[in-house]
Amino acid sequence: MASSYHLNGVEAWDGCTASAHALRQAQVDVVAAYPITPSTPIIQNYGSFKDNGYIDGEFVLVESEHAAMSACVGAAAAGGRVSTATSSQGFALMVEVLYQAAGMRLPIVLNVANRALASPLNIHCDHSDMYLGRDSGWISLCTCNPQEVYDFTLMAFRLAEHMGVRVPVMVHQDGFLSSHTVQNVRPLADHIAYKFVGDYVPVHPMFDFDKPVSYGAQAEEEWHFEHKAKLHHAIMESSSVLEDIFNDFAKLTGRQYNILETFDMEDAEVAIFALGTTWESAIVAAKKAREKGIKAGVVTTHLLRPFPFVALGEVFKKAKAVAIMDKSSPSGAMGALFNEIAASLYQVQGSRHPVLSNYIYGLGGRDLTQADLDHIFEELSQDAQKGALTHPTQQFIGLAGPKLSYF
Amino acid sequence: MKNWQEFEMGAVLFPFEKQGQEELSKHNNERTYTTDSSFTASVAHWRVEKPVHNKDVCINCFNCWVYCPDASILSREGKMSGIDYEHCKGCGVCVDVCPTNPKSLLMFDNLEPLEEALGKWPEKKEGLKKKSYRTEGGYNGF
Numbered sequence: 018m019a020s021s022y023h024l025n026g027v028e029a030w031d032g033c034t035a036s037a038h039a040l041r042q043a044q045v046d047v048v049a050a051y052p053i054t055p056s057t058p059i060i061q062n063y064g065s066f067k068d069n070g071y072i073d074g075e076f077v078l079v080e081s082e083h084a085a086m087s088a089c090v091g092a093a094a095a096g097g098r099v100s101t102a103t104s105s106q107g108f109a110l111m112v113e114v115l116y117q118a119a120g121m122r123l124p125i126v127l128n129v130a131n132r133a134l135a136s137p138l139n140i141h142c143d144h145s146d147m148y149l150g151r152d153s154g155w156i157s158l159c160t161c162n163p164q165e166v167y168d169f170t171l172m173a174f175r176l177a178e179h180m181g182v183r184v185p186v187m188v189h190q191d192g193f194l195s196s197h198t199v200q201n202v203r204p205l206a207d208h209i210a211y212k213f214v215g216d217y218v219p220v221h222p223m224f225d226f227d228k229p230v231s232y233g234a235q236a237e238e239e240w241h242f243e244h245k246a247k248l249h250h251a252i253m254e255s256s257s258v259l260e261d262i263f264n265d266f267a268k269l270t271g272r273q274y275n276i277l278e279t280f281d282m283e284d285a286e287v288a289i290f291a292l293g294t295t296w297e298s299a300i301v302a303a304k305k306a307r308e309k310g311i312k313a314g315v316v317t318t319h320l321l322r323p324f325p326f327v328a329l330g331e332v333f334k335k336a337k338a339v340a341i342m343d344k345s346s347p348s349g350a351m352g353a354l355f356n357e358i359a360a361s362l363y364q365v366q367g368s369r370h371p372v373l374s375n376y377i378y379g380l381g382g383r384d385l386t387q388a389d390l391d392h393i394f395e396e397l398s399q400d401a402q403k404g405a406l407t408h409p410t411q412q413f414i415g416l417a418g419p420k421l422s423y424f
Numbered sequence: 425m426k427n428w429q430e431f432e433m434g435a436v437l438f439p440f441e442k443q444g445q446e447e448l449s450k451h452n453n454e455r456t457y458t459t460d461s462s463f464t465a466s467v468a469h470w471r472v473e474k475p476v477h478n479k480d481v482c483i484n485c486f487n488c489w490v491y492c493p494d495a496s497i498l499s500r501e502g503k504m505s506g507i508d509y510e511h512c513k514g515c516g517v518c519v520d521v522c523p524t525n526p527k528s529l530l531m532f533d534n535l536e537p538l539e540e541a542l543g544k545w546p547e548k549k550e551g552l553k554k555k556s557y558r559t560e561g562g563y564n565g566f
Binding site: 246 | 426438440445448
C-alpha cells in the first residue's frame with residue numbers, strides 16, 4: 018500500500034502539480050507517458066511520487082506519445098485504471114490511438130495542457146490541440162485554473178468509469194496560463210479523494226482468463242456504423258451523469274460546478290463566450306463594462322464534448338449580441354466554437370437570435386489583454402444598439418499589422 | 425442484423441460460449457465458439473488463389489505453420505492436417521517457405537476442386553533450385 022501524502026488545507030500548486038496529485042490520489046494502476054511541454058511536470062511529479070513510495074501503480078516510460086497512448090489502451094483493456102498526459106504535437110501523435118481507446122470504450126483519463134500546433138513551432142497556449150481531439154469520441158472537460166484541474170481530474174475518473182458512460186475523458190487546461198501558474202488549491206485528503214473516485218471496476222478485462230475477449234476486431238460496414246452510434250449515444254447521455262458528479266462533489270467540498278458557467282447573464286444584453294483561462298479575464302472586463310453602463314455577461318462551459326447545445330441555446334436566448342472567442346486558427350472557416358454555438362442557437366425554436374461575432378485570439382500564446390476585451394464589449398454594445406453587426410463577423414485580435422477580418 | 429443497442433460495448437468479441445480455461449484445454453475442433461467470434465466468422469472472401477496441401481509429400485516440418493500470418497495451418501497429433509479456408513487469405517507465404525521437392529503446398533485457383541488439384545501435382549525434379557512463388561510467377565509454383 019502506498020504511503021499517504023501529507024497535504025495542507027491550502028496548497029500552492031500549479032496546474033501540472035494539481036493534476037499529478039489527482040492522479041496519485043486516484044491510485045492509477047498504469048501511467049504510460051512521454052514528456053512534452055507544457056504537460057511534462059504532470060508526469061515528472063507523478064514519477065517522483067512513484068519514486069518516493071506514494072504510488073503503487075506502474076509507470077511506463079515509452080518512446081513516443083503514440084506508444085504512450087497505445088500502452089494505455091493495452092493496460093486499460095487488461096483491466097486497469099489508466100491515465101497519461103500530453104500537449105500539442107504529442108497530442109497530435111496520439112490522435113490515431115485516441116479513436117481506438119474511445120471505440121473500445123476504455124475509461125482512460127488524459128490530461129491535456131493545451132498548446133499551439135506547429136508549424137511554426139511554439140510551446141505556448143492555444144486551443145488547437147483541444148479542437149483536434151473534438152471528434153475522437155472522448156469526453157472533453159475544460160478547466161480554468163489549478164483548482165479546477167485538480168477537481169476535474171478526480172471527477173474525470175468518476176465520469177469515465179461510470180457504468181452508463183465508459184468513455185475516455187480528457188481534462189484540458191491552458192498551457193502555462195494554468196499549467197505553470199501557481200495558485201491556491203484546496204485539495205482533499207488522500208483517503209477522501211480516493212473514496213470519491215471509488216474502486217475501479219473493470220469491464221471485460223483481458224486478464225479474466227475464464228472469459229477470453231478480443232479487443233479491436235475488424236467490423237466493416239455490417240457493424241461499424243452501429244458501434245459509432247452506440248458511442249455517440251453514450252457521450253450524449255454522459256452530461257446528466259456529469260451533473261450528478263458535480264452535485265456529489267459539491268456535497269463533499271462545497272465547490273459547485275455547472276456544465277455552463279455564467280457571469281451576470283440574468284440581464285445581460287451582450288456576452289462573451291470563451292473557454293479556459295479567458296473566462297476569468299472576461300469577467301474582469303465584464304465588470305468594467307458594467308461600470309460604463311454596458312449590460313455585459315460572460316459564459317464558458319466545462320464540457321466541450323458532449324457539446325451543451327440546449328443549455329447554450331437557452332443562455333443566449335435573451336442576449337442581443339454575443340462574441341464567440343476561438344483560441345485556434347480557423348484555417349479557412351469560421352471558428353469552431355462559433356459554428357457550434359451558432360448551431361446551438363438555431364436549435365432554440367421561435368426566439369430572436371442574437372447578433373453573433375467571432376473573435377480569433379491568443380494564438381501561440383499571444384496575450385489577450387483587458388484592452389482587447391474592453392474593445393470587444395464596446396463593439397458588442399454597438400451591435401446590440403443597432404440590432405445588427407457593426408463590424409465584420411470574424412476578426413483577428415491582437416494581431417500585428419493591418420486588421421484582418423472576414424465576412 | 426443486430427441493432428446498435430444490441431452490440432457489446434467497446435466492440436469486443438467473446439470467442440467461447442463456455443468457460444475459457446475449460447475450452448482452451450480442448451482441441452480447437454471441439455471447442456464451442458460463439459457465432460460472432462473471429463474464429464467462426466470467415467475473413468477469406470477476398471482470396472483468389474488458395475494453397476493446397478499434399479500430405480503424401482509433406483514432411484511435417486511446420487515451416488508453413490510458423491510463417492502463416494493468419495494462423496490458418498491446421499495440425500492434428502503432430503502432423504499438418506490441412507488449411508483453414510475460413511481464414512486463409514491466399515498470400516502464398518506457406519508455399520514460399522515449404523522446403524520439400526516437389527513442394528507439399530502449392531497455389532491453385534480458388535475454384536479448383538481439391539481432388540483435381542492434388543491430381544495435378546508435379547513430379548520430383550533433380551537439381552531444382554528453390555524458387556519463390558511470388559518472384560517466379562504462376563500459381564502452381566513451377
